[in-house]
Amino acid sequence: MKNSSYIRKMLAFACSFLLLICSQVLAGQKIHTVFFEGEENELHVYRINGSKPGKTLLIIGGIQGDEPGGFLAADFYADFLLEKGNLIVVPRANFPSILKKERKINQDMNRKFLDDNVSNYESKVVNVLKKLICESDCFLNLHEGSGIYSSKWESDKKNPKRFGQSIIADDSEVKGSDSKESIHLERMAKKVIEKINRHIENKEHFFHFNNHRTNDPDSVHKEQLRSATYYAYHICKIPAFGIESAKSLPLEQKVRQHIYAINAFMEILDIIPQTPGIDLKKPEMQYMIISVNDSIPVVVGKMQRLKIHKGDTIQIHDIIANYERGLSVDVIGLGNQFNDMKKRLVVNEPTRIVAKKDFYKCGSVFLDIDSKDSKAVMQLSVSESKQTQILRYKLKINGKLKMVDNYGHVDIQRGDKLVIEDILAGKVDPSKYIVNFKGFVGNLANNSGEDRGYVIDTSKEVLMKRYSLNKRGRNYYVLTTLNGKEVGKIFIDIQL
Ligand SMILES: [Zn+2]
Structure with a gap:
């Protein structure tokens, strides 16, 4: 993950110079950047770029x-x-204060956007936020406010000095940089408020527009001169709003109100979400949860090996992957050809468990048989795969196990039933290889070339003579490739 985020950072960096070319590359992408990594004020910034260009919120x-x-x-x-x-999206601008559930740690972060000369983590974060604000076309600062805002004094809890249930702007319009026309903040906010209020049953809780008139001499909110939205208004000259859910409301309602507000602003800015969002990332299994002889389950990572004894019963309880649905496991040589999850399977020889997401193979773990016959002392041990580059083949001939070295020969009688059960490939996941018996088609519907697991009946006319040596129908070979390149072979010699 770290690597790809680094590449993306570099890409984003390069793109600031090559804007035109890269707007194509970055379209339809998510870029996650981490500032101050490892520090308590770690700052996560998510940039989501639509496939079509448009405004940035x-x-x-x-x-x-x-x-x-x-x-x-x-x-x-x-x-x-x-x-x-x-x-x-900056979900947590001030993570230390969130961890403490306090408004501020050293200083109020939202009062540090103007002539600030106190250096602390808050100022470091504010410097990043300032850049992000000026990169955007519109800015929403999501808050919870005490009491409920009302343009008239109604009570101590509901009056013009309160913030809750309002959309705050620093003025009724923002000038817009250079020759650009002014943007009507009040009009934008009122459109959004109309949409939020459709979802609010209690009229007392309706949202209202709250113009702080921050820069007016008689403004009652002079402290807002130091806020993020005023920085956006005054320096970046973009529309900026404080969205204030009232603190006293139930959490779910507060969150929903913010969501209604964000959605309405996106609509005004013509920012269109993907529904449903399609993210076809490569499936990757991380862990398998396996128990042996009903022991407490152990966690076995991708490409790790679990040592068991001959005759042990294993049960795969779950797999952890970057997907939640469509997951299954296949214990090679055991169970059925579909899904071996949660099945109790007796293991008599070394094998591999393949994790799948739909039909994609997304990771393997290995079951090794401990030769020491000490069933009384059951100690489960998980180890890493050995760094061996030597390829070996695990075959079954009429149900009998035979291990064959790479480039080795196998003599079989015509009529023997041959299964290429698996290959052993050291540190590389055997699922990444294609093991192809030349002259045999395992999957007729979808000939990927992969022939592991199929029963190859050599008595029938299933083998295609033209793939054999001199087309005599006797000497065949099994070709193993990795990313399209040959890495190994074994020769199958049929005796007459
Ligand atoms: Zn606040």
Whole structure:
């Protein structure tokens, strides 16, 4: 993972220079960047680029740690995929304050965006956020506010000085950089508010537009001159809003209100999500959970080996992969040809367990047989695969096991039933190879060339003579390839 994120970072870096070319490369991509990795203020930034170009919306949550409605909502968008436009999502701007469930640690992070000269982790994070704000076309800072905002004084809990259930802007419009026309913040916010309020039953909790008029001499919110949204308004000249769910509401409602707000802003900006999001990442198994003779299950990692005794009963309970659905296991030579998950299988010889996601093979673990016959002392041990490059073949001839070295010959009688059960390939997953009996087609519907596991009946006319030496129908070979290149062979000589 680290490697690919590094490559992506480099790609994003290169792309800042080669904007035109790379806008193609980065389209339809997710880029996860980690700032201050390993420090307590580690900062995760997710850039989601739609397949079609468009506006960029920045969503920041958790700038103050005691406002979960905001960062939990932002979290959902980190996994988004877009058809058009872009999102930059910072779910947890101030992670230390979230861990403590406090508004601030050293200083209020949302009061450090103007002439700040105190250096601490908050200022380091703010410097990153400032760049992200100026990269965007619109910015939402997700908060929870105390009380409920109302343009008129109604009570101590509901009045013009309260923040809850409002969308805050620093002005009714923002000038827009250079020659660009002004953007009507109030109009944008009111469109969004209309959409949020459709989902709110209690009229007392309706959202309202809350214009702080931050730069006006008589503004009651002068402290907002130091906020992130004012920085966006004043320096980056983009529309920016504080979205405030009232602290007193149930958490789920607070999160939902933020989601309604984000969705409505995306609609205004013509940022279109993919529904459902399609992320066809390569399936990768990480672990298998296996028990032996009903012991407490052990965790066996990809390409690791589990040592058992001849005759032990194994049971695969689960596999952990980068997918949750479509998973199965195949214990080679045992169980059935579909799924061996949760089956109790007696193992008498070394074998391999293949994890699959649908029909993709996504990882293997090995079962080794301990030759020492000490069934009384059952100690499960998991070890790494040996670094051997030597390829060996595990064959079954009329049900009898035969191991064959690479480039070796096997004599069989015509009529013998041959199964190429597996290959042993050291540190490389044997699933990555293709083992092809030339002249035999295992899967007629989909001839991938892979012939492991099929019963090759040599009595019938199933073998194609033209693949044999001198087309005499006697000397065949099994070719093993890795990524299309030959890595091994064995020769099958049929005696008459
Ligand atoms: Zn806040």
